[in-house]
Amino acid sequence: MTDNKTAWEERRRAERINALSAIRGLASDLFEMMKKRSITNYKWPKGKILGYRTANAAGQAHGGFQWIEGWNEAPDWNPEPVCGGGLHFLKWGEGASGLLDWTDSATHWIVEADESETVTMDDKAKARRVYAWKFDSRQSALEFLLQIRPESVVHGISHHAGDESTQTAGYRSTQTAGNESTQTAGDYSTFTGGIGTVQICRYYNNDWKASVQIVGENGVEPNLPYVCRQGVWTRKDGER
Numbered sequence: 001m002t003d004n005k006t007a008w009e010e011r012r013r014a015e016r017i018n019a020l021s022a023i024r025g026l027a028s029d030l031f032e033m034m035k036k037r038s039i040t041n042y043k044w045p046k047g048k049i050l051g052y053r054t055a056n057a058a059g060q061a062h063g064g065f066q067w068i069e070g071w072n073e074a075p076d077w078n079p080e081p082v083c084g085g086g087l088h089f090l091k092w093g094e095g096a097s098g099l100l101d102w103t104d105s106a107t108h109w110i111v112e113a114d115e116s117e118t119v120t121m122d123d124k125a126k127a128r129r130v131y132a133w134k135f136d137s138r139q140s141a142l143e144f145l146l147q148i149r150p151e152s153v154v155h156g157i158s159h160h161a162g163d164e165s166t167q168t169a170g171y172r173s174t175q176t177a178g179n180e181s182t183q184t185a186g187d188y189s190t191f192t193g194g195i196g197t198v199q200i201c202r203y204y205n206n207d208w209k210a211s212v213q214i215v216g217e218n219g220v221e222p223n224l225p226y227v228c229r230q231g232v233w234t235r236k237d238g239e240r
Contacts (some may be wrong), residue, residue, distance in 0.1 A: 009098075036070060039133045044148050049118055051089030051111045051125060052145055052154065054101040059134070061088075067109060073129040081119050086126030088112070093145050093154035097171035098187065100155065108141040109134055155186065163194065179222075181208035190236060192225045201228030 044050070059067045065087075078085025089111050090099065100106075135141035142157045155170035155234035163178035173184035179194035187203035197215040202208060211231035215222050225236035 008129060016058045037131060037133075039144070042144075042148075045112075047115050048112050048126075049091060049115050050145060050148060051091050051130075052093040052105045052111065052141055053089040053099075053111060054138075055109065056101060057105040059107050067107075067132055067134075069130060069132060069134050072111075072132050074127075077128045079119060079128075081121050083121070083124075083195050086119065087113075087130050088124050088127060089113075089130070090155075091118070091120060091125040092149050092152040093142060094152055094170070095125070097155040099124055102156070102172065106138075107134060108136075108138050110141050110144055127128070142161050185228075188227065188229055190227050192223060193224045197222075199226065199228075199233075199234070201231065203230050205230060 001184050004035040004092065023220045025158065053060045053061075054066050061067060072087055074086045074096075076085050088099070089109075090096070092195065103231075111127075111132045113125075113129040113130040118125055135144065138156050139158055142154045145154060146157070153168055153170050154173075156172045157169050158174040159167045159169060159176065161167055161175075161177045161181065163180060164175045165181040167175045167177055167183045167185070169175060169185040171188060173185045173189045175183045175185055175189065176192040177183055177194065177197055179192055180196040182198045182200070183191050183193055183202040185191065185203065187201065189201065191201070191225060193199055193215045195216045198216065199213050199220075201211045203211065208229060211228055211233065213220050213226070213233055220226065226233050227236050
């Protein structure tokens with residue numbers, strides 16, 4: 001009888017220890033969830049990816065999901081590589097520019113997600129939960145992203161460089177460079193370059209195409225802004 005009682009007490013003790021460990025683990029997880037993380041002096045953790053997304057002026061996304069600074073979690077998580085069922089963003093700022101809010105009232109967010117919880121699709125990515133930081137402007141958010149991963153081709157960035165520079169950006173970007181440079185950007189971007197600068201606009205018209213002009217040739221004037229729309233170049237002030 002004594003042996004049975006001792007064994008029972010040991011089992012109960014083990015159960016209590018396991019229960020306390022679970023509670024402490026949950027408390028630790030909740031504590032981590034509640035902690036505010038500063039973006040200042042950010043160091044990119046191993047196993048994490050960053051992304052860029054926008055929301056309306058109130059911080060709400062399509063469907064009314066409310067974004068906050070801190071942890072955000074999808075209420076309808078679906079790990080399948082389909083639209084919906086997760087928190088969506090452009091992984092490293094790359095993907096479909098049409099998914100972004102281009103209005104002046106848009107809010108701009110950088111998100112950090114576990115790579116293991118992220119599903120990458122053709123033009124976007126989604127995750128079960130992310131940590132989000134709100135930025136004052138598109139430019140400041142994208143500049144932060146490029147500090148971490150300079151090779152990213154992001155949409156809506158403004159680049160300034162000197163002579164013999166190489167600039168690469170996405171849709172609706174603004175590039176300014178000196179002489180003998182190479183500028184490549186997406187549709188509806190603005191290019192300003194010095195003499196000899198090659199300006200390349202990539203756009204989509206049933207297929208990906210490129211339109212090229214060289215500053216100083218065929219009437220293209222140096223140090224003046226040109227906009228490319230569906231392969232057609234015009235001076236930003238309306239002249240060709």
